[in-house]
Amino acid sequence: MRKLVLLSVLMIVVAGLILTGCSKVKGQAEAALKAAEKVISEAKPEAEKIVPDQIKAVEAALNGAKEKFGKGDYSAALSDAQAIPGKVKEMLASLKAKKDELTATWTNLDQGLPKMMESIKSRVGILSQSKKLPGNLTKEKFEEAKSGLDNALKEWETAKESFKGGKLGEAVAIGNTVKEKAAQVLQILGMPVPAAAKS
């Protein structure tokens, strides 16, 4: 009888320990998930603009950890959630490298493209005053050049707005399109295409 009582007490103690341990892991997992959510939300605004795929992957990892937590697999949720800040750190390093690269490309475009388009504007302005176009330029081609220039100027304004809004990738992509269009207009007009616009 005494043995039975002892065994019962022992079982109650073990069950208590298990429950306490389980509850402790649950609390740790909750804290880790909150910490992971916080680092992600801090990095998200800029990451969405520059490394959208990477922020999606980190968010997917967070959702996976939450799912495990929801199913009661607290240890796995804890482990996954604890790995997230490291992933965010890697993403931020990648974001910085990408941002530096895009900023350098943008700076180059911003220094060169307006100058290139000014040359085109000047030539289009003079040719518009001409009584007869040069032999290598038909009226149709001249109209094509004028509309190409208008489009390039409008798109350049869009690119500048994107840059101001922190959308570096978008700004550079539009800037490169403007560069290609401006190069086409230069060719139509029989003007030299600068080396920087050929790459």
Place this chain on the structure above:
Amino acid sequence: MSEEDVKEKGGSDSWSAEQVHEVKKGDTLWKIAERYYGDGSLYMKIFEANRNILKDPNLIKVGQKLRIP
């Protein structure tokens, strides 16, 4: 525009779309304007763009490199 007679090249700046014409024997600003703009009467555009090296639109020298705006 005859490619043989016209020497075109960009400036030293890698973004420069500046067109340069090297003056040949028999060239006048009128002829150069006709070649590039189709209209010789626009020769003053070239003269104005090259005021740093030209003093008189009727005086250009063989070998001079003129900016074509």
